[in-house]
Structures are given as structure tokens and as C-alpha cells.
Amino acid sequence: MVTSDVAFEATGKTPEELFVNAAKETMAVMTDVAKVEPKVSFPLELTKDSLVDLLFFFLDELIFLKDKHEMLFSRFDVKISGTKLLATVFGEKIDPKKHELKVDVKAVTKHNFSVVKEKDIYKATVVLDI
Amino acid sequence: MNSKPYSKISDTVWEIPAAYKKGMRVPARIIATEKLINAMEEEVFEQITNVAHLPGLVKYVLCMPDGHVGYGCPIGGVGATDPKQGGVISPGMIGFDINCGMRLLTTPLTLKEVQPRIERLVDSLFERIPAGVGVAGFLHPTKREFRNAISKGAAWAVEKGLGEKEDLAGIEENGTIPFANPDKISDRAIERGLMQIGTLGSGNHYLEVQLVDAIFDPERATQWGITGKDQVVVMFHCGSRGFGHQVATDYLNVFERKMEHYGISVPDRQLACAPFTSIDGQNYYQAMAAAFNLAFANRQVITHRIREVFNEVLGRGLRLSVVYDISHNIAKLEEYEGRKLVVHRKGATRAFENQPVILGGSMETGSYLLVGTKRAMEETFGSTAHGSGRTMSRSSAKKSVDGKALAHAMRKRGIYVRSASWAGLAEEAALAYKDIHEVVTALSQAGISEPVASFKPIGNVKG
Secondary structure, three states: OOOOOEEEEEEEOOHHHHHHHHHHHHHHHHEOHHHOOOOEEEEEEEEOOOHHHHHHHHHHHHHHHHHHHOEEEEEEEEEEEOOEEEEEEEEEEOOOOOOOEOOOOOEEOOOOOEEEEEOOEEEEEEEEEO | OOOOOOEEEEOOEEEEOHHHOOOOOOOEEEEOOHHHHHHOOHHHHHHHHHHOOOOOEOOOEEEEEEEEOOOOOOEEEEEEEOHHHOOEEOHHHOOOOOOOEEEEEEEEEEHHHHHHHHHHHHHHHHHHOOOOOOOOOOOOOOHHHHHHHHHHOHHHHHHOOOOOHHHHHOEHHHHOOOOOOHHHOOHHHHHHHOOOOOOOOOOOOEEEEEEEEEEOOHHHHHHOOOOOOOEEEEEEEEOOHHHHHHHHHHHHHHHHHHOHHHOOOOOOHHHOOEEOOOHHHHHHHHHHHHHHHHHHHHHHHHHHHHHHHHHHHHOOOOOOEEEEEEEOEEEEEEEEOOEEEEEEEEOOEEOOOOOEEEEEOOOOOOEEEEEEOHHHHHHOOOEEOOEOOEOOOHHHHHHHOOHHHHHHHHHHOOOEEEEOOHHHHHHOOHHHEOOHHHHHHHHHHHOOEEEEEEEEEEEEEEO
16 A cells, blocks of 8 residues: 555445535535535636546645635535536635644555445545545 | 565565566565565555556666555555656656655754744744644635746746745755746646645645754764754655646546557556657656746745744854755656656655655654665665555544643654644654654665765654
């Protein structure tokens, strides 16, 4: 395993639930998500060739928004049709006094990155570079 | 214990033959003591033998004694490709954090002068040098200024009054890669990096106030400004931040799509690559150079802040000098045995003959300054290790160690720590890393770097 970084598995009964849970897990590496208020929103629209690519680029987009706007996110309204995603993500500016900050996520990697469906449950494996 | 797919060439050189796995073009060599190689994870050998598949590789690929599992290529991996033989450039053999590296500064101070104010010094460094999740730098450049920064590197910062011209001579490549091209960079990467110049980052990035602990090569140490035991120095570790990561991600995505066009297949998609001489290969090389420059600019701006803090806390007119600034995630065109090769170093450092090498240890154990050797030029493409290498996952370290208790214990041992995250601190505990002294032994016995001085920490700032 990659000892220097962070890995998690996220699950969901639907692709949307999977994506929301993966987004929350990604944010949870950086902060206590419960303390991030959903004050500001950004719309996202992505179309990729596969569900696994869609998840990769969705998480990549969250990391990009985090750095560009110096924000963290706690609420994700996601709608997926095939391999097209429409989402609104909600969060607020990073505040070290308010948010319990942990470690910064610098990239989603393709190391063992996967999305599978096992007995009606979607499961994603994600390794983050920190 | 691993399955030992290697055989012994010498006490510190081990080899996995090219016949080990179908598709390997060259053997894989591991530089390590027996103790270190016995403890290496199986996946390190799997990864380095995958790296050996890449087109145009010359002689062998290498894994340094601090080697551990990375993305596609192990951290500690070195490989050289020949562009005239279809040699490739591979972002995975460089790393996401392009030009992650180390800088070492000397001060004219000793422990006696700094000890009474160590807490104030470290507190000020923690407050004045932005570190941790989402923390922005203090410069706020425009996009146009940012493009200047990625074109000129450390020289840009010096031009803005954030350093001295003399600093540049102490930086690998004098702090500027001239063929960096901002036009090869996505807007996305620029937007990610815009507010991050002058920030330390988090994870295993840090800044340490250290003492000279031992001197092994007095003449060279003096040449490099190391004056004696208990001299205070500053060492810090950081890279190109979100910008470099985005450049690496962007081009990995491009190469993954384009490899079929070049007739290349790789055993791990994280080793996606393109011929160095192709348009895609050259685009990445120029973009990588821009990220390289950004990291140099970053470390130069941080140096400026360190100088400000030292002067505020310990007295005006203090001179802090750059010993060296070195990258450990990079690819460079270098000449070996009459051939120009693209030398990739991922978690590995350049070790040209007579060049300083900075090896960062864990925050509890200390670090080393070494010198590169002629033998490194002959046997490892002028390369050596970069640090101590992790042996334990972050989640395991966090479960084993309480961050606050660790900080308290370190304070009792004379190391004052300020960290933006207690969990982050726990993850960096010494028990999660290899023994740096064993790594240095391996390098010295292999003859590729020789110790000049060692340092122990008395203050640490972490994001």
C-alpha cells in the first residue's frame, strides 16, 4: 500500500449516494465536515466516458475548487445520468479558528482507483495524495 | 519479510534481472543495506520492475535505500531514458509534487544564543509562514505575475526583493529552469497555485530549526558554512503545492489518452508516458519546468520570511545563507557516457560530484548533509536518496500515536513543535519512518554520497 498517503472506500446504493459519500470522505481527510457550513455554492457539470472517470474528475474538481477559492465543502447535491453529472456543491471559506483542520489533500490519484458494483451496492476505492 | 526477487551484487547493491518479468527492458537495482532491503515491501519490487518496462531505458532502473511504495513508481525511484532510442518522459517517475525539495540555511548563531528564545522563534515562524490546509500565501500575485514566477523561479522572488542575488548560486540550476513555458500550463493549474506562493503545505512538509550535531568532513563543512557543533541551521521541505500537482494530473491524463497513438503500453497506468521528443513529451517537459520554477520561487519566498523572523526575534543584521536547495522530484536532460539522457528522480536527489545533498529525517531523529560523488555519476546516474522513507501508513501512525502527547514528549526531549494539526503531527512520528542513519550507511557504503554533517532538531513547524 502507499504508506505516505490516505486511502478510503466509499459506498452507496446509487451512483449519486456513492459520489456524495466519496466527496464527504475526501473532505473528512481535511476537516471535521460537520463544522463546515453550506453557505456558498458552485454548480458543476461533467460528462465522461465511464462512471469511474466521472468520479475521478468530480473529486478532482472539488480539490481544484478548494485551492482556487480557499474553501471546504460539506453538502453535495448530485444527479447522475449515465456518465453525465450535474451537481451543486456547498461550503464556506476555510477558517482555522472555526474548522478543525487536518491535512491538505493535493490530488486524487489513480492508484487502485476503482468503482465497482457488488450485490446492488456501488463501492469506490480512492487514494489521495496529501 | 519479502520474497527476495533480487540477488546480491555487493553489500549495498541488489539486482532483479530483466528476465524476472515479461516486458522488462532493463534490470532493476536496489541500493540498500541487507537490513533495509529485507524490510522493503514486496510492492516496491513490483513497482520498480514495472518501471523497467518503459521505452528507451538505459542500463538499469534504481531504487534508493529509502524506497517505499508510490504511485506507479516507488518513491526513491531513478531511471534514465535515451531520447534517441525512443526514450520517454513519465510524470509518474517524477511525482505529483514536482520539485518537492529541501533547502538548508546556515545562521551565525549557536544553541546558547537561540535556546532562551526557541519558543518565541518557532511560534513566530509558525505564525508568519503560512502552512496547513487551504492557507494562502501573503503575496497575492496577479495571473501575469504568477506567469513571471513560473518562468523565472527563485530569480523572480529575488527581483521582488524577497532574497539576495547570492542565494541563487546555492540553488540547483541557480533556481531557474530557462525552458519553462507558461503556455503549456492549464488555467486550472494557475488558478490552483495563484495564492500558494510562500506556503509550506502540510503532510510531510515542514520547517526545522536544527543544531549541527556531528561533522564528518570538516574541510567541506567549513566550505559550505558549517562552522561547528551546536551551530543553528534551518532546514525546510516543501514543493510546488497545488500548482505542481495539477500540472502532473493534467499531463498524466493527456498521456493516458495518447499512449496508444505512440504505440506504448505500460503495466500500470500511473506510468503513462510519451516519447521525450514528441510534442506531448516536450509540452510536459516545459510545463514540468514551470512547476519546478514555482517550487524554487516558493522556497525563496519562505527563506525571506525565515530571515525576517530571525531578525525580529534574535537581532537585526543576522545573516542566514543558503547552503543548498535541492529537488527530489524531477526529470532532467543530463549527459552520461557521452549520451544525453532524461534522468527521472522520484523521491531521489541529484548527487553530482562535490554537490551538497540534503537528506531530511523524521521530525524526531535528525537530518544529514552529504556530498555527491564520482561513483554516483558512474553508477546511479548522479543520484542518491532523499530522506528516510515511510514504513507505516498514516492511519496506522495516527492510531499508534497521540499528536498532543507526542508534542509534549518531544518538548521534554528538547524539540519544540508547532503544528496546524495534531493528527497530522501523529502521522509524522519517527516510528513511521525508516532509520535515517541506516539509509546514510547504505549510501556511504555504496559510495554514492558521503556524510559531511548531521543535524538534530530543536524546533519544528508543521502544516
